[in-house]
Amino acid sequence: MKTEHNPNIDELLVKSMLDEASVAEQIEIKQWLLDDDDNQRYFEHFELIWTESKRLARRSTVDENAAWERFKARTVKQRETEVIPMYPKPVFRVLRMVAMVLMTAGVGWLSYLLATRSSSHEMLTISSGMQTLTDTLPDGSIVTLNRKSSISYPQEFAGTTRPVTLTGEAFFDVKPDKSKPFLISVNDVTVKVVGTSFNVKDNAEKTEVIVETGVVEVSRDTQRVRITPREEATIVKANAEMRKGIAADQFHNYYRTRRLFCDGTPLWRLVEILNEAYDADIVIGNQRLKNLPINTTFDQHSLESILGVVSETLSLKVEHHGDQIILK
Incomplete structure (x- = not known):
């Protein structure tokens, strides 16, 4: 069923948006939506215009309540004289045209702003x-x-x-x-x-x-x-x-220079950096070893070669337990 076949649908939709539609009118709207896919698209478009008009109304000085009362009065008068319009009501036709112009201008302006912003602030x-x-x-x-x-x-x-x-x-x-x-x-x-x-x-x-x-x-x-x-x-x-x-x-320079410079560095600090740099899981198995100092420079060495030097220098044992490395 096309929109033109139900000249009262605009009025019903407006009443629905205002939560003034009766149960019978709500059923009529639901049936109208089920009758044709075009009706569903029309409703979505109508709802979009309604939402936009509410936003614009916030900046308007028009008394919308009074306007609605005038609209209902005109609608009742039309019913009493049993005038069946051949085309959609003029007031809605004008409102649609105005809304479409506003939306088109708004979309165009929004597109311009987005294009301008993306060119310099992307x-x-x-x-x-x-x-x-x-x-x-x-x-x-x-x-x-x-x-x-x-x-x-x-x-x-x-x-x-x-x-x-x-x-x-x-x-x-x-x-x-x-x-x-x-x-x-x-x-x-x-x-x-x-x-x-x-x-x-x-x-x-x-x-x-x-x-x-x-x-x-x-x-x-x-x-x-x-x-x-x-x-x-x-x-x-x-x-x-x-x-x-x-x-x-x-x-702090190790990932940029590929060099670990140790100058009296305690073992716990070197282990901390090795775990970070090599995504490793190294632990010190004996607390008395934590502060043993290391004085050397590791230049692009593998983790195994570094641990080998540490083991020789500090007389430590390096044990592997799965993914974990224990210094003893």
Whole structure:
């Protein structure tokens, strides 16, 4: 059944939208929807126009209640004179035309905004997967992502800042531009720089920033610190505490330089980095071994060769139990 065959359907749909339809009228609408697929499409279109008109009505000064009463009065009068229109009611025809014009203009404007925004603010996301990855950002800054890390940034830094979002760990070598600060968002921590090189690492326990060159500002809520070369800022997630101190080692560089530089490094710290770097499960089987110092440099060595050197240097035994490695 086509819409034109039921001249009262617009009125019934309006009453349904206003929750004023009687049970009999609701049944009539349901039957009309079942009669023809075109009726279902008409209803969906009508509902879309109704929703849009409600949004526009919020900015209108028209008294919609009074308008509805006038509409019902006209409808009752038409019933009394038993006038059967050959075409849809003029008021609805006009409303449909106006609504279609508004919707067409709205869609066109929305499409323009989206097209404009996508051309200058389209976000790009780079993920490293199981390998480290180096990428050049739109401003010429260089970022090196550690494994299982990702970074998102706009296709162009068109605003007054250079914003990026980091997940995981990355080393940044930022191109200087005093007029446009470089901002890194990592969870609820913000790292702000102008031109410098530094490492940012985020995991389940803490967020850590270590500076190699320049000055970096790290902030979280009302807390704020400035750090310089060889200094680090650490935000512990358990208590949201921010600490500033001297970087204890250079292990933040291992994924970028492929080198582990140990200078009096305690065994527990080397094990911690080896587990991270090689996705291993190494444990120290004897607590008295934890703080034994190591003084050597491992340059692109395999895990087995590193553990061999550690075993020889500290007179340890390396035992394999399934995937777990125990140092005794």
